[in-house]
Amino acid sequence: MINPQTLKGFRDFLPIEAKKRQYVINILKKVFESYGFEPLETPALEYEEILLGKYGDEGDKLMYRFEDNGKRKVALRYDQTVPLARVVAQYQNELSMPFKRYQIQNVWRADNTQKGRFREFLQCDIDTVGTSSPLSDAEIIEIAASSLKALGFKNFKIFINDRKLLSNISIKALTILDKIDKIGEEEAIRELEKAGESRDLINQAKGFETSERLKEIKKIAIKLGVAANNIEFKPTLVRGLDYYTGVIFEIEIDGYDAGSVCGGGRFDNLIGLFAGKQIPAVGCAFGFDRLIETMEELKLFPTDLQRTKVLVTVFSPELLDESIKACEILNANNINQELYIDENAKMEKQLKYADRRQIPYVLIIGPNEAKNSTVTFKNLKTREQKTLPLNQALPLFK
């Protein structure tokens, strides 16, 4: 016998979880599409040279890399931004610019699995490629906000900053600034001094004033529908150290302190690595697992993601036809039904199945019901039971 187990950091999503994920994905897709964003899919495997060196040393270390059967050096998708950059360069003549695409696929990182980090997780990205307009920056922020609203979030804060404001600060110091919220100011000062940087850097950064560009973006975002008090300039926001060149932002949900659920910014130089010329871009990614976790905490999932309303049981193989007929009638009346799939199963087992699946009603057609052209239906919550002609029962299922 083979031991059935999943790899550390990898997850199976059984139906209850998988349905929640689909619920979130469907809402996000709908919002993205309503702004004219279109789907893109890229392969799980890329030539390793496409991905290496784009995510810093840490990224190269955490990347899943191997040699395939043809001795090609390949790597598993690490994010969706670098593949987007490759796609834009590769199909420049086929894509209509500005290119607005969304992408919802898994990425893989051989990360430490503590603290709710996983080695396979879903990313949801939107990016607008081919324009450096402040309108495109503002739209990304507005879509991020709309998406959160569509998922049911009411109170959140969008922190924005401009990477250009940070251009005189060393990467070492930025790394420390980036952690202020996590480690606290005192510890940040200690680390700065240890790194030979000025302890005044924090106050200096805090004193930065917003840039003209940020003001413009914020103004347009508000015009597009973002509530003014939802956007806040945060001069110490750094957002990693990789490819951002302009506006950067992160969204935090009020009362959820496990980090941001969405983050993004402008990256005008990344695509050039593949295209040989500058192609500006702006976008953001949702942290899917954090979204799910926060929605659980705030009880934002509908209580009933169970689609089937009625389980039509099978009393005996001889009465299977009666049950099939009932299914057809329910179906014709747009009542979501499901036929129990074993004509020899005991009724008790069938009722237990409905219970576990959280199907609200069961329908039973035994010999008496068949003779009298009636059905017995049972409400599994109230345990109420009635026997009557099916057409009279129909309104009760709605």
Added chain:
Amino acid sequence: MINPQTLKGFRDFLPIEAKKRQYVINILKKVFESYGFEPLETPALEYEEILLGKYGDEGDKLMYRFEDNGKRKVALRYDQTVPLARVVAQYQNELSMPFKRYQIQNVWRADNTQKGRFREFLQCDIDTVGTSSPLSDAEIIEIAASSLKALGFKNFKIFINDRKLLSNISIKALTILDKIDKIGEEEAIRELEKAGESRDLINQAKGFETSERLKEIKKIAIKLGVAANNIEFKPTLVRGLDYYTGVIFEIEIDGYDAGSVCGGGRFDNLIGLFAGKQIPAVGCAFGFDRLIETMEELKLFPTDLQRTKVLVTVFSPELLDESIKACEILNANNINQELYIDENAKMEKQLKYADRRQIPYVLIIGPNEAKNSTVTFKNLKTREQKTLPLNQALPLFK
């Protein structure tokens, strides 16, 4: 500069293709869910021992295998049936049986890339686990047929056979029988003789009569709604050599001779390899790429998968507010609109963008329109253009 390229056998799906794929996936999901099937997701990577030896020598050879950073021997998902078997064994107490699940994820095979074969491709599976009832066999067949009908296919044939009928034939001979349709009878006879098998085997197999079980399954499938003349007993149907133990079936589309678009059967022993006890199961998988290809050939895709009806252009940064207001009005009237995302772009560029994206209408608000509270809209197909108040234009976009 890094050369932007995809690995051989791997594909990017740009929006036009990606939208077709989503269209098919959405229809399949809807059908599967209408029968009470629920989603399952499993990881892309598994311990290699979970997958090895389940698909024959060929499978082991084509599997993507490597050592991860923690020296674990891992393999990329090769199909969705073995992961299902693992899941059922691993979560026996959490799953409600019968367990009806669908799974739509990519699989990876380092196959020869000739003949439209890909190294990454999507599989769409449905399986019912935990019952050996003929009703469950028949339902899988009926769902396969319903799915094809929902996609727009009208004429197809479901070939069925019973693996038990073939139990006295050697694996070597079965491999040859399996290829009859491809290589022809003469060549099959030659190969049989070369393999030391009787040339009569073909006639013998052809002479097999359907089993009682098959008759029962066919009877129920017809009751469930499958047209009787769509199901045909095919005594030479073998369907690979792996885990099937009972009914097997394949569906071919009339007029499309590149092979079956769906196939499946009963596999009562596979899950036992992981569970240590027999758990019966039946299911099928759709060949997603073949479905797409056939649908293209038969023109079954809607002509317009473009969601955006109106591109709202931006005449100048000063008039951006007017365009945003128009978007809001269109939106409030449930007309799918999209704001052009660069407030400095020339109008010509904006119109060209709408054209390439196949957006049917554009809306222009220049200084005159703004002054007179009107809009100019243009039908990009007919090139007709009208200037009038927006509320009078609304019905034209529907």
